[in-house]
Each structure stands twice: as C-alpha cells, then as structure tokens.
Amino acid sequence: MRLADRLPRLAAAPLHDRAPLSRFETFLFSAVATVLITRAYLAATGYPQVGSGNLHIAHVLWGGLLMGVAIVALVIVPGGAVKMRAALIGGIGFGLFIDEVGKFLTKDVDYFFQPAIAVMYVVFVVFYLVVRAVLQRRKLTDRLRLATGLDALSDQVRGQLKQSQRTLVIALLDEITDPSLRAVSVQVRTALADDALGETGFEHRLTVWRDGLSRIVERVLADRAAQRIVLGFFVLQAALSVTDIVYVLVTHSARTGEAAAGPAATISGGVVTVMVIVGVTLLLQDRHLAALRVLHAAIVINLLVGQVFLFASQQLGALAGFALALVMLAVLRTAIRQQELAQ
DSSP states (O other): OHHHHHHHHHHTSOOOOOHHHHHHHHHHHHHHHHHHHHHHHHHHHTOOOSSSTTOOOOHHHHHHHHHHHHHHHHHHSOSSHHHHHHHHHHHHHHHHHHTTGGGGTSTTOOTTOTHHHHHHHHHHHHHHHHHHHHHHHSOOOHHHHHHHHHHHHHHHHTTOOOHHHHHHHHHHHHTOOOHHHHHHHHHHHHHHTOGGGSOOSHHHHHHHHHHHHHHHHHHHHHOHHHHHHHHHHHHHHHHHHHHHHHHHHHHSSOOHHHHHHOHHHHHHHHHHHHHHHHHHHHHHTTOHHHHHHHHHHHHHHIIIIIHHHHHHHHTTHHHHHHHHHHHHHHHHHHHHHHHHHHO
16 A cells, blocks of 8 residues: 555656666766775775785786676676676776776886876766766657566566665556557556565565665655755855855965866866856755756766865875765755655
C-alpha cells in the first residue's frame, strides 16, 4: 500500500531513469577522489617505493587491475546492481591510472610533471561533458522504459532491487502507451510489485540494509535545516566572492592562495563564483528549482576542476574541500528531487 501511495506523486513529475548518470558520476568522482587521496598519501609518507632494488610497482598497475576487475564483473555478473559497484571500482582504478599520467608524457618518467594536472582536468571535464550530452540526447521512449523495467526485474528476482528504484521503474512502466508493448509492460509491472518474487539470501539482506541506510541519509539530507545550511553557505560564498572582486580591483593583485593555485584554478574559481552569484540571485527571486540546478552545476565544476588544481597548492587541505563539496552535492540533489516531485 505504501508503494502505491507514492506512485501518483512520481507520475505527476517528469520521469527519467537517473541511474546511468548516477553511476557515471560515481565513476568520475571516485576517480577524482582517488587522485587527491593518492597524492596526499604519497606526500605525507615521503613518496615510498613499493618494491626493492630496481623493482618498483607503480600504482598505475593497481589501477589497471581494478579497471579489469570492474570490466570482468560487468561481463560475468547478470543484473543491473553490479553496474554501480563496477562504477566505483572502475573509478578508483581510473584514478590510480591517470594519477601517473605525468610519467607517460615525459622522457625522464617525471611523476611531478606540472602539466599533468591540466591533462587530468581536461580528461575529467571532457568525460563529463560528453557523457552528459549523450544522456541528454537519449530520448525516453516506450521501448527504453520497458528495457529499464526488464533490467529492474532481473535485479528483483535476485533480491538486489532497491525500493526507490522499484518505485520509479513501476511509474515509468505506467507511462508506456504503445499498444504493442502495453501487455508486456503490465506483466513486468505486476512481477515488480510482487515482494515474494525476490530471493532472501545475502544479496537481499544487503539490499534491505542499504535501503534502510538510504532512507536515513535521505531524511537527513531532506531536512530543511541541512538545506538551509548549504544554501546559507552559498550566500556566504557569494558575498566573499564579491569582496574578493573588489579587493582585486582596488589592489590590482590576487590573494596569495589564489595566485599559488595558478591561472587555471583562478579561471575555474571565477566561473564557479559567477554561477554561485546567479544561483543566489535566483533564490532571492523565489525561483528555487532553477537556483538549485545552477548551484548543483557549480558544485560539479568545483569537484571536477577546482579541487584538482587546488590540490597542487594545498595538498591535504584540498581533501577537506572535496569532502565538503560532496556533502553539499548530495544535499542539493535531494532538494532538486523534492522540488521536481512537488511540481
């Protein structure tokens, strides 16, 4: 009954399967986090050598191994649940791989080759822009809705389907209007609504535990106090950004931290600043959904671009900023989802 009660609210909103974008962002952000954590760890431990004598096991090898594990998992494990795990493992592997790109761009195998940071930046940004463009061009047809339902059913019978995903997929199936697909979609919908169809083994217990944890996190992120704190942070950041602009205009020089981070970080920071100011302006105009989307985009740019360049000058300090940005991103996603469902 609780599932049925939630369907009308979902059906009233424009429905999309957000799982592909969520998996891709998991891959990309885990790669960025791996680069930051790896470089911070190596700097803190004095860049130790794994091996002895002439033998050195570079972490690019571990990255290749993890990417291989992710690919093999996708090849041999059925269902859609493995895709998120593969995205996380593959992202960590890709981060370990691209972190050593400097070695493969220089004759002397220089890990500290400064332009390597820019190469990582270009790869992350191009990756993100291309995948976003592909996903935005993909139309949600009745056949794609049915295919999504069949994938979900595969997870259902293995006890791996999350409650929130099942709710969304059932609502997607209800939108199918093609007469040739309608009968099959009804059968898939009926099977998805049958709780007795799933397994009750380890994967099912893991899914139940994950669902419970997701609901707790969702309640925390959906709390108005948490959202106000994040939005208040953006207002403060906008005010500080305006102050910085005035400071630069008056003194004709950037602050020390900004200068050390380099021009690329300054440019990306400027873009984020403009987006934050636009987002706060939209908030003041009571255009909340548009404001949240702009601020969400600002956080993504900060994660993919700003944090990578800031690490070059701040090292361990960049990790705290990265963690804070991830929390803010999660809060904004929850707020956007609430606004979309309310419309």
